[in-house]
Amino acid sequence: MKWCFFALGMILLVAAIITFCTHKDERDSFGKRMHIAMVMTGARDDHSWNESHYKAMKKVAHKLNLEVEYYDNVPNDSTAENVMELAISHGAQVIIATSFDFGDKILKIATRHPNIKFLHATGIRTAPNLSTFFGRIYQMRYLSGIVAGLMTKNNRIGFLAGLNISEVNRNINAFALGVQKVNPEAKVYVSWSGSWIDELMADDAASYLIDTVGVDLLTVHVDALAPYEIAEKKNVWIIGYNNDNSKLYPKRFLTAPIWRWEKFYETKIQEIIHHKFISRDYWLGVESGAIDLAPLSKHVDDSIRVLVEQERKRIEQGIFDVFFGPIIDNHGMVRIESGESMTDAEMINHFDWYVKGVIDGIDSQGY
Amino acid sequence: MESIPKDTKYNVKTVVALAAIVATVCLFCVVLRLKLDSLLYNNISGQVAQRAFVLAQSVNARINVQLDALSSIAHLAENDTTRMCDILSAANFDEGQVNYGIVSLDGTLVCGDSSVSVKPNEFSGIVQSFRGKHIASYNSERGILLSVPIYRNGKVRNVLYKLYDNIHARNYFDAGCMEDDCYSSIRDQDGNTIVGFDSPIDLSLVENDLKKQMELYSSSAYRKRINGSVYYFFMADLQLPGLSLVGMIPELSLNHGVNQVASLVLGGVGALALLLFAGFGVMFFVDRRHRDKRHRRNLLNSPEEIGHIKSVVLESVGHEILSPIGEILGMDTIIIKESKDPFLKEYAQNIQSAGQSLLSLANSIMDLSKMEVGNMELYPVEYNLFNILCDCYKMAVIRINEKALHFEIEVDQTIPSDLLGDEVRIRQIINNLLQNAIKYTTNGSIAFKIGYERQEKAHSDNLDTIMLTISVQDTGIGIRDEEMSKLFMAFRRIENRSEQEAEGTGLGLTLVKRLVDLMNGSIVVDSEYGKGSNFKVVIPQKVIKNEVIGDFNKRYREYVTASEIPRSHFRAQNASILAVDDVPMNLRVMTGLLKETAVQVDIAGNGMEAIEKIKRKHYDIIFIDQVMPIMDGIETRSIIKSLADHPNKETPIILLSINTMSEAREACQKANFTDFLTKPLREENLFAILLQYLPAELISYDEPEKSEIDQNLDESYYTQSHMGVPLVADKNEPSQQNDGLESYQKIKEIERLLPEDLENLAASGFVDVKLGINCAEKDENQYRKNLQDYSSSNMDALLEKSLKEEDFERYRLQVRTLKKRSLEIGGIDIASLAKSVEYACNTGNYDFVRMHHSELIREYRNFIKVLKELI
Incomplete structure (x- = not known):
C-alpha cells in the first residue's frame, strides 16, 4: 500500500514540476520589479530641471510598480561613472541620466554593460542600449516669448542663459521669435551665467541684466533659483523654466516652459519591460504632451492668453512651427527664407546664430 | 474467487488507493493536455505574431520603397525648381491612381491636383517633412500620405507628397497573406479597414484583446474559437502611425503536425498510464489471490484440522519408530543374553529399559493419534478377567519392588471372570493407572481394587452387563485442584509433578481417559494435594459366563507357581522353524533369541523364498512377517494354503505383526494364521509360542549350558535388583542366592x-x-x-x-x-x-x-x- 502512495506522490511531483517549469520564463518579466536608477547633477528638489525628472519618475514608479534609486547632486566627473556602476551593482536594469554633461560617461558605461538600458536626457549620442531624449521645448519658449513681448513695458527683456550651446541658442531664438512676433520693438538681452546650477553665477548674471541692462522681464535657461528671487526682489517679471514655480514666487512669476516627463517615461519604461526597447533619439514635440507651458499667472492678461492658445493650436496642428521662414538673424541676414523650414538636424547641431532682436551679449561673457 | 474474505478492509483500502491513483493520473493527463495545449498555442501564437511582424515589415518595406521613389522625385525637383511641376505630372502620369502634390510651408499647393490637395493639419507627415523627415502618415478620410522634404540651401522649402486614397492604397500596401485562406488588412485604431478587403470574420471581436497585447509587443497573435472554428488573429505595428496590420488565419492551415505533438505526447502518457493501471490491476489481483490463498490456508489451519494433521503425522511417525525400536530392543536382548562383560550387560539393560519406555511411548502416541483421527475401534473378545488382573499385577509388582511401596490388591470374589470386551484396552487402562500411581508415589502404599455392579439386562442380546469398577488409590503427591482440568490433556504433565523425578510425557492418563470414553465408561479422580489420589474407572462389560473369579490372591500364587516352569529354560534341538522377514535385523534378533533353545532356525528373506523352503522341508513352526515388499505375509499365507502338496500342511503359521495387538489379532484371524506375535519380539512371548506350538516331544527342559550362566553369576549377585524378576534357579542347581x-x-x-x-x-x-x-x-x-x-x-x-x-x-x-x-x-x-x-x-x-x-x-x-x- 505504501508504494501506491509513493506513486501518487511521484505523479503529483511531476505535475508540479511541469507546471512550475513552464511558468518560469513568464515569471522573469512579470514577477520581478523593474529596477531603475536615476542620476542627476543637481538636487532632486531644485524646483527646476532635476525636480521635473524626479517628480515624473516618482509618478511612473508608483504607476508601474518600479523600484527606483535616485542619485542626485552627482558631480560631472569620475563620480558619475562610479555612481552608475554602483547603481548597476545594486541591480539597476535601466539608468536614466538627466544631464547633457554625463554624455561621455554614460556612453562608456553603456558599452561596458550591454544588457543595461540607458536613457539620456538632452544627450546627443546613442548606442544600441542607449537612447537619448529631449523635447522641442523651443515651441514653449516661443509661446512664452509672446507673453514676454506683450508684458514688457520698456521693451528690454533679459534672457539668462547657462551655456553657449545649440540647445540654448535655439531657445533664445525661439523666445526672441515669440517676442518679435508680438512686439518687434522689444529686444532680448542675453546674459551667460556659465553654469546650469551655480546660484552665485546665476545671481551675477541676473543682477547684470536687471541692474545694468535694466530689463523689466527676465527669463532663464538655467536650473538655479537665484534669478527668481532677484526678480521677485527687484520687481521684474520672470518667466521660468523647467518647473511651474508660481507658488514659490507668486509676485512676479508669469509662466514657464515646463516638462511633463512622465508622458515619456511611462511608455519607454514599459517598452523596456516588454523587451521592445529600440535605441532612438527622441525629440518630443507639443503633440507628445511631454512639454508644456505652465499656466499663465494672474498677472497675464486674457488677451495674451488667447493669443498664446492660438499660436499653440497652430503648432499642435502641424501647420506652423517656430522656425518656419522667413527668419532674419540679428545681423540682418535672412537665415531662413519665406516658405522654408529649418530641419531638425540643423536645429540640433547648427544653431550658432541669433535671430533679430537678440542682443546676444557674447561680449559680456567675461562676467 | 467466490470466497471473498469477510475482512475486506484491506480490499477497500486498496480500491480507494487505486481509485485515487487513477483519478490522479487522469487529472495529471488533463493538466498535461491543458498545459501542452497552452504551450503549443503560445508557440503557434508566437509564430503567427512573427508572421504578422514579417507582414508588417513587408508593408513597411513597400512604404519605404515608395518613400525612396518619392525622395528621388524630390531630389529632381530641388535641382530644377522651375520644372518641379512638370516632373510631378510626369510621375503622376505613370500612376494614375495616386495623387502627387507639392505643398509649400504655408499649406498652399504648388503643384498637383488641387481637388485632392492636402493640408498640413490633415497629415502630421507634412509638418514632419518640413522638419526634414521622410515619412508616411495617415488620415482616416483622406488615406495614406507619403511625404518628403524638398530642400533649398539646407532648408525645407516644399514638401513633396503622394496621396493614396483608401481604395488605391490596397494596390500598393495590401500585404496579402502567405497562406491562401488567411486574411490581412491595415486598420486604424478605431478598427476601420484602411487597406484590404472586409474581413470574413468580424475582427472587432478580438481587437481589444489584440490591442491589449500590442501595448506590450510590436506584434501579437491571439487564438480564439469563433463559430466552431479556431482562428489565430494577429496584429502588428506599422511604420504608419495610428495604423496596424490586423489579420487572421485559421488554425487548420497552421496545422503542420504541431497539433499532433499534443496528441502524441498525450497518447504516450496515456499508454504509460494504461500500463500503470494494468500494473495496478495485476497487483490488485495478485494481492487478492494471495489473500485468498492465505485465507484458504487459514481455513485449513483451523484447530481441528491442525489436530487432525498432528494426529496423522504422529501416527505415521509412531509407526515408523516402532520398527527401529523393535530392532534395537531385539538386538539388545541378544546382547544381554550373550554378553559376558558385566559392564556391557548393564549398559544393554539400560538400553533395554529406555527402549521399553520409548516403545510404550510410541504405542501411546499411536493410540492417541488413532483416537483423535477416529480410527480407534474396540475389538470386543471373550477374555478372562483373572488373566488380565494377573498380568497387570505381576507387572506392577515388578515396578513396585524397585520402590519401597506397599502394594495391595483387592478383587471382589464374585466378579464374573469370563467377560466380553476389548481385552487389550482394558489391560492398557489398568496398566496405565497402576503405572501412574507408581510413578508419582514415593512412599506409602498403592491400593488396587476391582469391583463391579450388575446392570439391567441389555435389550438386544441375552448377555448380562456389569459395570466393572477399577480403582487405584495411591499416597502420592496428589493433584492440585486447579490442575485437575489439565489432567487428561495430552503431552501435559502436571507442573509440580514434573519437579519430581517423574518420567514420561503424561500420555498415560490421557489415553486412559480416551479409552474409558470410548468404552462408554467413566473416570473419576479424587485427589488431595500432598496426600494422594484415587482414580476410579467404571466400564460396562458383558458377561459371558457367570463363573466367579474367586480369591484372587490365592489363584495368583497358584498361577505364579505354575508359570514358573515354562519360564525356565528349555531346549528343542530337534525342532525346526522357519522365520520369514524382509529385514535381516529382525531375523537376526529372532535367531539370537532362539539360540539358547538350540532350535534349528531357517530363514527366508521374502515370501517366494519362504514358499520354496516350505515346499521342500517340514517345519514345526513358521513365522511370517506381515509387512514385506512384493508379497506380504497375508499373501504368502494364502499362497501356502493354496499349495497342492507340501510337507507343512499341519504346521502352525505365526504372524509377526508390527501393529498393536488388536490389529494383529484381527489380521491373524482374517488371514487364517494360527497365532500372532507382535513386534518387537519379546523373549517370553516367543518362548511361549514355541512351547505352545512345538510338539511336546521335541521340548526338553534340560539344564542349559552352565558355562555361560556361571560367568554371569558374579554380575547377577550385584545386579539382581536391576534385573527385575529374580532369576528362578534351576532345581538341579543349588543357588547361593536363593537357597x-x-x-x-x-x-x-x-x-x-x-x-x-x-x-x-x-x-x-x-x-x-x-x-x-x-x-x-x-x-x-x-x-x-x-x-x-x-x-x-x-x-x-x-x-x-x-x-x-x-x-x-x-x-x-x-x-x-x-x-x-x-x-x-x-x-x-x-x-x-x-x-x-x-x-x-x-x-x-x-x-x-x-x-x-x-x-x-x-x-x-x-x-x-x-x-x-x-x-
Whole structure:
C-alpha cells in the first residue's frame, strides 16, 4: 500500500514540476520589479530641471510598480561613472541620466554593460542600449516669448542663459521669435551665467541684466533659483523654466516652459519591460504632451492668453512651427527664407546664430 | 474467487488507493493536455505574431520603397525648381491612381491636383517633412500620405507628397497573406479597414484583446474559437502611425503536425498510464489471490484440522519408530543374553529399559493419534478377567519392588471372570493407572481394587452387563485442584509433578481417559494435594459366563507357581522353524533369541523364498512377517494354503505383526494364521509360542549350558535388583542366592576350612574373607590370587588422572570397578565408600565426588598397604 502512495506522490511531483517549469520564463518579466536608477547633477528638489525628472519618475514608479534609486547632486566627473556602476551593482536594469554633461560617461558605461538600458536626457549620442531624449521645448519658449513681448513695458527683456550651446541658442531664438512676433520693438538681452546650477553665477548674471541692462522681464535657461528671487526682489517679471514655480514666487512669476516627463517615461519604461526597447533619439514635440507651458499667472492678461492658445493650436496642428521662414538673424541676414523650414538636424547641431532682436551679449561673457 | 474474505478492509483500502491513483493520473493527463495545449498555442501564437511582424515589415518595406521613389522625385525637383511641376505630372502620369502634390510651408499647393490637395493639419507627415523627415502618415478620410522634404540651401522649402486614397492604397500596401485562406488588412485604431478587403470574420471581436497585447509587443497573435472554428488573429505595428496590420488565419492551415505533438505526447502518457493501471490491476489481483490463498490456508489451519494433521503425522511417525525400536530392543536382548562383560550387560539393560519406555511411548502416541483421527475401534473378545488382573499385577509388582511401596490388591470374589470386551484396552487402562500411581508415589502404599455392579439386562442380546469398577488409590503427591482440568490433556504433565523425578510425557492418563470414553465408561479422580489420589474407572462389560473369579490372591500364587516352569529354560534341538522377514535385523534378533533353545532356525528373506523352503522341508513352526515388499505375509499365507502338496500342511503359521495387538489379532484371524506375535519380539512371548506350538516331544527342559550362566553369576549377585524378576534357579542347581540354607552351610564350611593365612586375614577384620571366598567361587587359591591382583592394582593413579581431567564418566566407571573389585575380595568398607562416590557420580553430584576423592584414595592406599603386609 505504501508504494501506491509513493506513486501518487511521484505523479503529483511531476505535475508540479511541469507546471512550475513552464511558468518560469513568464515569471522573469512579470514577477520581478523593474529596477531603475536615476542620476542627476543637481538636487532632486531644485524646483527646476532635476525636480521635473524626479517628480515624473516618482509618478511612473508608483504607476508601474518600479523600484527606483535616485542619485542626485552627482558631480560631472569620475563620480558619475562610479555612481552608475554602483547603481548597476545594486541591480539597476535601466539608468536614466538627466544631464547633457554625463554624455561621455554614460556612453562608456553603456558599452561596458550591454544588457543595461540607458536613457539620456538632452544627450546627443546613442548606442544600441542607449537612447537619448529631449523635447522641442523651443515651441514653449516661443509661446512664452509672446507673453514676454506683450508684458514688457520698456521693451528690454533679459534672457539668462547657462551655456553657449545649440540647445540654448535655439531657445533664445525661439523666445526672441515669440517676442518679435508680438512686439518687434522689444529686444532680448542675453546674459551667460556659465553654469546650469551655480546660484552665485546665476545671481551675477541676473543682477547684470536687471541692474545694468535694466530689463523689466527676465527669463532663464538655467536650473538655479537665484534669478527668481532677484526678480521677485527687484520687481521684474520672470518667466521660468523647467518647473511651474508660481507658488514659490507668486509676485512676479508669469509662466514657464515646463516638462511633463512622465508622458515619456511611462511608455519607454514599459517598452523596456516588454523587451521592445529600440535605441532612438527622441525629440518630443507639443503633440507628445511631454512639454508644456505652465499656466499663465494672474498677472497675464486674457488677451495674451488667447493669443498664446492660438499660436499653440497652430503648432499642435502641424501647420506652423517656430522656425518656419522667413527668419532674419540679428545681423540682418535672412537665415531662413519665406516658405522654408529649418530641419531638425540643423536645429540640433547648427544653431550658432541669433535671430533679430537678440542682443546676444557674447561680449559680456567675461562676467 | 467466490470466497471473498469477510475482512475486506484491506480490499477497500486498496480500491480507494487505486481509485485515487487513477483519478490522479487522469487529472495529471488533463493538466498535461491543458498545459501542452497552452504551450503549443503560445508557440503557434508566437509564430503567427512573427508572421504578422514579417507582414508588417513587408508593408513597411513597400512604404519605404515608395518613400525612396518619392525622395528621388524630390531630389529632381530641388535641382530644377522651375520644372518641379512638370516632373510631378510626369510621375503622376505613370500612376494614375495616386495623387502627387507639392505643398509649400504655408499649406498652399504648388503643384498637383488641387481637388485632392492636402493640408498640413490633415497629415502630421507634412509638418514632419518640413522638419526634414521622410515619412508616411495617415488620415482616416483622406488615406495614406507619403511625404518628403524638398530642400533649398539646407532648408525645407516644399514638401513633396503622394496621396493614396483608401481604395488605391490596397494596390500598393495590401500585404496579402502567405497562406491562401488567411486574411490581412491595415486598420486604424478605431478598427476601420484602411487597406484590404472586409474581413470574413468580424475582427472587432478580438481587437481589444489584440490591442491589449500590442501595448506590450510590436506584434501579437491571439487564438480564439469563433463559430466552431479556431482562428489565430494577429496584429502588428506599422511604420504608419495610428495604423496596424490586423489579420487572421485559421488554425487548420497552421496545422503542420504541431497539433499532433499534443496528441502524441498525450497518447504516450496515456499508454504509460494504461500500463500503470494494468500494473495496478495485476497487483490488485495478485494481492487478492494471495489473500485468498492465505485465507484458504487459514481455513485449513483451523484447530481441528491442525489436530487432525498432528494426529496423522504422529501416527505415521509412531509407526515408523516402532520398527527401529523393535530392532534395537531385539538386538539388545541378544546382547544381554550373550554378553559376558558385566559392564556391557548393564549398559544393554539400560538400553533395554529406555527402549521399553520409548516403545510404550510410541504405542501411546499411536493410540492417541488413532483416537483423535477416529480410527480407534474396540475389538470386543471373550477374555478372562483373572488373566488380565494377573498380568497387570505381576507387572506392577515388578515396578513396585524397585520402590519401597506397599502394594495391595483387592478383587471382589464374585466378579464374573469370563467377560466380553476389548481385552487389550482394558489391560492398557489398568496398566496405565497402576503405572501412574507408581510413578508419582514415593512412599506409602498403592491400593488396587476391582469391583463391579450388575446392570439391567441389555435389550438386544441375552448377555448380562456389569459395570466393572477399577480403582487405584495411591499416597502420592496428589493433584492440585486447579490442575485437575489439565489432567487428561495430552503431552501435559502436571507442573509440580514434573519437579519430581517423574518420567514420561503424561500420555498415560490421557489415553486412559480416551479409552474409558470410548468404552462408554467413566473416570473419576479424587485427589488431595500432598496426600494422594484415587482414580476410579467404571466400564460396562458383558458377561459371558457367570463363573466367579474367586480369591484372587490365592489363584495368583497358584498361577505364579505354575508359570514358573515354562519360564525356565528349555531346549528343542530337534525342532525346526522357519522365520520369514524382509529385514535381516529382525531375523537376526529372532535367531539370537532362539539360540539358547538350540532350535534349528531357517530363514527366508521374502515370501517366494519362504514358499520354496516350505515346499521342500517340514517345519514345526513358521513365522511370517506381515509387512514385506512384493508379497506380504497375508499373501504368502494364502499362497501356502493354496499349495497342492507340501510337507507343512499341519504346521502352525505365526504372524509377526508390527501393529498393536488388536490389529494383529484381527489380521491373524482374517488371514487364517494360527497365532500372532507382535513386534518387537519379546523373549517370553516367543518362548511361549514355541512351547505352545512345538510338539511336546521335541521340548526338553534340560539344564542349559552352565558355562555361560556361571560367568554371569558374579554380575547377577550385584545386579539382581536391576534385573527385575529374580532369576528362578534351576532345581538341579543349588543357588547361593536363593537357597539361603545351602549357602549358609557352605559359608560355614568355608569358615571351618579357612587356611591359616586367610584365618589371620579374617581375624584382622580388615576384609570379609568369607565374602571374598564366596566371590571366588569358594576357591581359596582363586581368592588369594584375587587378593594379590588387588594389592598390585593402581586404581588410585587412574582415579587421580580422571578427576584431574574432570572426566567424571570415566571416573565413575573406575570407581565402580574399584567398588566391585573391593567387594570381590571382601573389602566392604572401601567398597561402600566407593559406592557412595559412584552414586554421587551417577547423580551428577560432582562436588561430593571432589570432596570424597582424597578420602577414597587415602583409604585405598591404606588398604593396599595393609593388605600387602597381611599377605
